[in-house]
Amino acid sequence: MQNEQVTEKGRCFVCNAAVEVKPLNPNEVRPPWFMNSLTCWHCRKAYPPSLIKACRDPFHYCLRVRGIQGIIEFTRARINGDWVTIWDDDNELLIDGHNYPRGFDIHIHEIIGCADAPL
Numbered sequence: 001m002q003n004e005q006v007t008e009k010g011r012c013f014v015c016n017a018a019v020e021v022k023p024l025n026p027n028e029v030r031p032p033w034f035m036n037s038l039t040c041w042h043c044r045k046a047y048p049p050s051l052i053k054a055c056r057d058p059f060h061y062c063l064r065v066r067g068i069q070g071i072i073e074f075t076r077a078r079i080n081g082d083w084v085t086i087w088d089d090d091n092e093l094l095i096d097g098h099n100y101p102r103g104f105d106i107h108i109h110e111i112i113g114c115a116d117a118p119l
Contacts, residue, residue, distance in 0.1 A: 011038065012040035013039065014043040014047070014055060014079050015043055017040045017042065017043075019038040021038060039052060043079075047079060047084075047108065048113070048114040050116035051063070051079070051114045052079075054075075054076060054114075055076075055077050055078060055079055058075050058076050059075060059116070059117060060073065060075060060117055061073070061075065061114065061115065061116055061118070062074070062115050063086070063112075063113060063114040064111070064112040064114075065106055065111055067110065068095060069096060070096075071118075072093070072095055072104075073088070073093075073094075075087070075088050075089045076088075076089065079108075082108050083105055083108065085103045085104065086103060086104055087100070087102065087103035
């Protein structure tokens with residue numbers, strides 16, 4: 001019983017693929033992308049951890065996009081294949097001086113960087 005590992009089964013909350021997760025050891029701490037939900041290996045490789053977290057945990061995030069000046073601050077994200085939609089719960093998603101209250105779609109390959117809880 002001491003070496004028995006708990007296996008969690010379910011579906012990836014990003015792409016809906018079947019997922020089975022076995023902890024590496026009993027003292028393992030889950031990384032931020034896990035967020036009490038299952039995430040498949042493909043999504044963990046394809047998307048930044050903070051962007052995956054933004055899909056499940058509304059909070060303050062920021063990202064940098066190729067071709068857009070400055071940092072974009074947002075509170076939520078939704079990933080759909082190679083595209084991600086970001087929006088702000090206060091309807092104040094400002095990009096290059098324009099407000100996008102219904103969100104903004106970005107191709108995943110245009111994202112330079114993403115962060116959780118910027119100051």
